[in-house]
Amino acid sequence: MKSKALLWLPLALFGGLALLFIVGMLRPDDRVITSKMVGKPLPEFSLPQGASDRPSLSHAVFRAGAPRILNIFASWCVPCAAEAPQLKALADAGVPIDGIAIRDARADVDAFLTRWGNPYRHIGLDARSEVQIALGSSGVPETFIVDGRGRIVHQHIGEIRADDVPGLLEIWRNAR
Amino acid sequence: MRRLRCLSVAALLSLAGTALAQTALPPAPYANRQLADPRLEKSAHDLMATIRCLTCQSQSIADSDASMAGDLRSQIRERIARGEDPEAIRVWLVDRYGDWISYEPTTDPILWPLWGLPLILLFGGGALVLGRIRRKRRD
Numbered sequence: 226m227k228s229k230a231l232l233w234l235p236l237a238l239f240g241g242l243a244l245l246f247i248v249g250m251l252r253p254d255d256r257v258i259t260s261k262m263v264g265k266p267l268p269e270f271s272l273p274q275g276a277s278d279r280p281s282l283s284h285a286v287f288r289a290g291a292p293r294i295l296n297i298f299a300s301w302c303v304p305c306a307a308e309a310p311q312l313k314a315l316a317d318a319g320v321p322i323d324g325i326a327i328r329d330a331r332a333d334v335d336a337f338l339t340r341w342g343n344p345y346r347h348i349g350l351d352a353r354s355e356v357q358i359a360l361g362s363s364g365v366p367e368t369f370i371v372d373g374r375g376r377i378v379h380q381h382i383g384e385i386r387a388d389d390v391p392g393l394l395e396i397w398r399n400a401r
Numbered sequence: 402m403r404r405l406r407c408l409s410v411a412a413l414l415s416l417a418g419t420a421l422a423q424t425a426l427p428p429a430p431y432a433n434r435q436l437a438d439p440r441l442e443k444s445a446h447d448l449m450a451t452i453r454c455l456t457c458q459s460q461s462i463a464d465s466d467a468s469m470a471g472d473l474r475s476q477i478r479e480r481i482a483r484g485e486d487p488e489a490i491r492v493w494l495v496d497r498y499g500d501w502i503s504y505e506p507t508t509d510p511i512l513w514p515l516w517g518l519p520l521i522l523l524f525g526g527g528a529l530v531l532g533r534i535r536r537k538r539r540d
Contacts, residue, residue, distance in 0.1 A: 256458055261499050328426050328468055353429045354472035361497035363455040364469075 260361030260369075260380050267295075267375045268359040272349025275326040276334045282323050282349030288375040292400035294320050294393070295369040296345070297357060299327045300337035302365040308384035309341040315390060316344035320397050323347040327357050327365050368393070372400040431478035432471030438482075445478045448487040451504040452477070452494065461504060 262268070271283040287293055296312060298305040316322050324345040326334045331350060338345075351357055360369065362380075370379040370393065379396045381389065436442040449463040456467035462474055480490055494502050506512055 258455060258498055258501055261495075261497055328472070330426065352426060353475065354469055355476060357469075358473060358476065358494075358497065363498065 257382050258363040259382065260363075260377075262361040263377050263380050265377060267369075267371055267377055268356070270349075270356045270359065272325065272351055272356060275324065275329065275331060275348035275350035276338055276343070276345070277331060278335075279343070279345055279348040282325065282347040284375060286323060286347055287371045288373070290373040291321065292370060292372045292378075292397055294322045294397065295371055296322055296324045297327060297360070297362050297365055297367040297369075298324055299329050299365045300333040301329070302327075304384040305366045306337070306341045308366055308386075309344070311385040311387060311390050312344040313342050314387075315385075315393065315397075318394055320394070321346050323349075325349045325351050325356055327351050327354055370396050370400055426468075428468070428471045429475030431475040431482075433474075434478075436478050436482055441481050442478075444487050445481045448481070448490060449474055449477055452491070453502050453504055455498070455502070 267284050267287050269284045272281055274281040287295070294315060312322060322344050324347070326348060329350060329352065334348065334350070349356070360377075362369075364382070366384050368381040368385060369377050370381075372378050378400050379393075381393060385393065436445060446463060450461050452462045452473065454460045454462045454465035454467055454470040455473075456469050457465045460470075462470040462477075477487075477490060481487060491503055491505070500507060500509070506515060508516070
């Protein structure tokens with residue numbers, strides 16, 4: 226009797242494993258990698274000027290006492306152009322927004338901003354993604370909200386859509 | 402959403418005819434160039450082979466042509482050339498992206514069955530074989 230039950234064990238194991246695989250395959254693929262830097266201080270950095278008519282960007286800007294938005298973008302990034310109206314809406318609401326242009330060249334950033342608008346106060350050029358990696362950001366565009374003491378309080382992954390604006394505004398206000 | 406973006410970028414790139422590039426910039430200095438010291442290059446490569454690419458998420462950065470993987474390769478080679486410990490760089494990356502970024506299994510409790518299974522199979526199999534041998538001797 227005992228050995229007969231044991232005979233079924235491999236089949237049961239196989240069934241369990243197959244079930245595990247099926248469940249794993251049917252589960253929606255989550256490819257969004259959130260930064261583990263949320264809640265931690267913004268890493269120290271100092272970037273060269275990313276656009277001709279905006280000053281360069283360093284971490285010191287984020288320790289001046291007021292919460293700010295840090296937007297990771299690039300002139301070669303299509304969704305970055307799509308979120309331009311939403312960034313403008315945030316800037317119009319009084320949010321200071323600074324940008325980091327990833328793997329970019331100043332002339333290209335200038336052309337991008339002329340075409341899609343420039344909501345930024347400072348723009349840094351991160352030609353080799355170093356600050357992006359230090360931030361735990363995995364792509365463009367991404368948006369971080371930083372409180373007045375330089376602590377990251379929120380990360381928004383992907384482009385900002387019109388219905389994201391009120392939520393981001395709320396988080397920015399609460400970061401004061 | 403990201404996949405959609407990847408696709409649209411890929412579509413744009415194929416139209417433009419620029420292969421492998423997501424940006425106009427040339428790759429970072431050590432993205433595709435090995436370190437001169439073979440010992441350092443080996444430890445850099447061993448680390449890169451176990452760091453996951455953020456853009457092409459089923460590849461290691463050693464295998465990926467994504468521009469961000471190139472930047473990370475260059476950064477890892479430069480940091481190792483400066484004398485940083487590869488495992489310290491791994492910890493630095495895990496602090497930013499979570500365990501997700503490393504292909505190396507950790508000793509977290511969720512992985513204990515993974516580490517324990519070979520032992521269980523070994524002892525279970527050994528007991529089975531021993532039982533068989535004993536039974537045969539008795540016959």
